[in-house]
Every structure is written in C-alpha cells, then in structure tokens.
Amino acid sequence: MPRETSIPIDPAALSNLHTLLGIVEVEASADKVVLEVEVTNRVCQPFGILHGGVSALMAESAASLGGFLSAPEGKAVVGVELNASHLRSVDHGIIRATATPIRRGRTMQVWAITVCDDEGREVCAARCSLAVLDRPSVPAS
Secondary structure (H helix, E strand, O other), X not given: OOOOOXXXXXXXXXXXXHHHHOOEEEEEOOOOEEEEEEOXXXXXXXXXXXXXXXXXXXXXXXXXXXXXXHOOOOEEEEEEEEEEEEOOOOOOOEEEEXXXXXXXXXXXXXXXXXXXXXXXXXXXXXXXEEEEEEOOOOOOO
C-alpha cells in the first residue's frame, strides 16, 4: 500500500544538499513530486547559467522521494540510473522539477521528470530508475 505521509526528518539531517542549495518540496505523493529552486549564483556554473548537475540532482531527488512514498512498508528505493537531457539554459527565476511514475514494479521503479522554468519551458527532460530494496533496520539507541 503506498504511503502519502511526509518523511520524518532528523534535525541533524537538515544541513543537507537541498538545504544548502535552497531546494524546496512543493508537493509530494506516491503519484507526483514537485521540487523548486530559485536560480541564483548558488546553483549556477561559472558562466552564470543553471548548472546541469542541479537539474540532475532535482530530477533524482524528486523521483527518489516519489519512489519512497509509493514503495511498500519496510522497503526503500535507491537510484541506479539517471538520464538527463539539458534542453535550455536558465539564468534567473525559479525552476521546478516534476516527477511522475512510468512503472512501479516490485523490484524496480522508473520515473519521468521534467524540469521547467517559471514560464513553463522545459529546461531538462530526465528519466530515473530506482531499485526497491528492504529498508535497513535502524539500531535502537
């Protein structure tokens, strides 16, 4: 049964890459995940345009969050393949990554991700494959 709840976040994990780059969760469910980031110097390459690695990071993160939310209880997902085609440069505004499932199988999930600028133009088209694994147990403290 898919989960539609937020992931409990350990306060110590708040200084992760998403926080450092300013990536925020707009929507998250088993059927759709949306992440956004403002295009500032923090996410640009030296020539002043959005770094392609940021598009790829947002694509895999959105797919992984959706994969986790749609995985059965006791399971986790890990990225095993990411394909990202960079289609347009962006030097300002907000970009939005939207992930939707193509296939959610017992051992593998595949997600399609589009990254668009704030005018709705596609910046990056991506596909992410996720392996579905048993979630490791967390030792009691």
